[in-house]
Amino acid sequence: MLHPDLKAVKSRRLPEHGLAEAVSLAAALPGLQVLGAEVVRLPRVQPSTLFGSGKVEELTATMKGLEIDLVLVDGPVTPVQQRNLEKEWGVKLLDRTGLILEIFADRARTREGVLQVELAALSYQRTRLVRAWTHLERQRGGFGFVGGPGETQIESDRRAIDDQVIRLKRQLDRVAKTRELHRASRRKVPFPLVALVGYTNAGKSTLFNHMTGAEVLAKDMLFATLDPTMRGVVLPSVNGAAGRKVIASDTVGFISELPTQLVAAFRATLEEVLEADLILHVRDISHPETAEQAADVADILTSLGVNKAVPMFEVWNKLDLVAPSQREALQVQATNRAGVFPVSALTGEGVAALLEAVSVAFDEAKTTAVLQLTFAEGKRRSWLHDAGIVQAEQQDESGWQITVLWTARQLGRYREFK
Template sequence: MGDPNDDEFDDDPLFQDRGPEAHDTAGPATRAYVLHPDLKSARSRRLPEHGLAEAVSLAGALPNLEVLGAEVVRLPKLQPGTLFGSGKVDELAARLKELEVDLVLVDGPVSPVQQRNLEKEWGVKLLDRTGLILEIFADRARTREGVLQVELAALSYQRTRLVRAWTHLERQRGGFGFVGGPGETQIEADRRAIDDQVIRLKRQLDKVVKTRELHRAARRKVPFPVVALVGYTNAGKSTLFNRMTGADVLAKDMLFATLDPTMRGVTLPDAKGGPGRKVIASDTVGFISDLPTQLVAAFRATLEEVLEADLILHVRDISHPESAEQAADVAEILTSLKVNPAVPMFEVWNKLDQVEGSERAALLQQAENRAGVFPVSALTGEGIEGVLAAVSQAFDEEKTLRRLHLGFAEGRKRAFLHDEGVIEAEEMVEDGWEISVFWTARQEKRYRDL
């Protein structure tokens, strides 16, 4: 494959931008109001005010949307029909009418029945947290894979929203109704149409994933380790990625600025400060608390880049008031993805430039006392050299000599050893090969996984 800096896999049409913005942002802005329900009985590691701030940021990530107001709504208990109590529904109805709101964003789950009833009471369109995130993803997806994954997630979500809200949902007649019994309901017809479309999309996505797997297989043949950047959305992964690789990936102070995986080659410094080993860096979609289950499933192929990684950089926005809570969310998602706990992981405490005074001094002292923690500013470049040096050192692994016996049917394993360049001596015997290899623990693990 050659040098990773040649970016030969960047020519893959699966990684190409769709071109112009997917959505036309011309015309008057949609006037929105954000609500964050705070249920007393619900346990959360987050303060409701911070949850509301994140919801407002999510709304700000949509183009042509103007947030007119936002508030935390305290809920003693959930009302099955309208989510909020009748008094609060009336109070909000008056406020929304006064502000001439077009769209209400509820930062939490809203059932189809609750959505229908609230839209009727308030005379506005309503989106819950899942619907909002799907809208953002639909606006941002650029690659073929990203578009398919968003469509698949949206259909899964839409299927759950089929409720008896319109007159056309009355039972349809099958033929004249004389033969074959009654026909199917409109809901059943809609659900069947969605299921058919889901099957079609999954087939297309399978082809895309297979193509990506071919690219992964090609990269495995090149002895360049993969370093994956993960972290909470808006933690600064893309800015760090650009700083490390010299790439020009979209990096904005905005939630979900990056949706599609991006990979670039990086030449790490050696012990003397000169050019050293080469690695492949992978920028990934940002994580978020309460990520819709539809998106976790639909974006698994994208997040599999993390499963392929030889080292993970967990990028944290250390200036955020809930950085620790965000880190806990990221850890939960990595666990759900079944990321191998043996894969080394460094914490990169980003946005150090936004921390001042005694707080900055305390963070630097805390990082110094913890192994594998690197305070940096991806924006200014402060601390980046330390991260790169640590990554380089992590791959300067101790090698061991092993003697292997491979049967003639194990040609794939033998080809792997040749591709990795770890064979010291090889001899053909009666039932296969006797091979001496000099390899790292990482290479041995990959060999055992074949």
């Protein structure tokens, strides 16, 4: 594993931490064993080989001694650089984008997820010399960048790629229409949507499971969750009222320098965040670069077009991994900042206070209204009762006269009914 540290490029994170993240990425792909990892200081990029000739020779000797089959470069590598380095070292080479694509291909489970990853991989391959096309006749998860059974080398055929892209986009369009129908149906549901977002491996799925009682895969691994999951949650009661029900959504984790192909391909999945009534930004507060990770998440949310008017809570997760002295300081910081909640999703510490705050956030100002519904509007009447906002109801020969006490949010959802 090589992490290029280019002096001319300023990064918000230390190269050593970037290398550690890259090693974790490699560990997330089954079958890979990292035999060595190194930060390579680069005064400037060599157009033909990325690294200088002296460094290339040094690495050649290292690779022969360790009998390495695959080199991972944690950064962009041009097709020319890739070809020259592979020839020089006698190994396969994979850059950061290719590695993340492999991980996504291995993890995607839903039909939409598989299509999105395939589309992202084709967009990536379209820009370089096409080498391994095992994704067209896949015998395992992945695209054959790493190698594996059935891998073949064929000449570049951009027309074939374009045909494949068109086919995938058509399939994704159909899936997107179905998803939009589901979203339209959910808008009519009287329950707010709470979306969990955050850097990969921040503990979103663990918190989601604790909140909902679900059993979503939660592992100490980058990109453990790829396909979004939604579950109902009954929040604590506020002001003596019955606990409100909300829908919680677990989403794919973000990462620095997320390949643009993946941002575009997964936009449909991440649109769940755009529909959210409240966003929980889950942070791994024990990570040495938690602030930098939070900045990366903020950048991606902005690129997605998330409305800044949507309320957002910061959830400082993994409190159980923080030293006692630091924990006290974090608690003081959180107390002095609105909308910040230190928790341990693993032990449950602080989760009750978070859920209570979520409940209070949805306990908005309410107004009274009197509605006149005909017998043909039975679905609307049912929605009002399901929402628990009916105060009184009278029936006459033309329909129902219903008195409701509701929030502006509930009024907006009610108007979704045609």
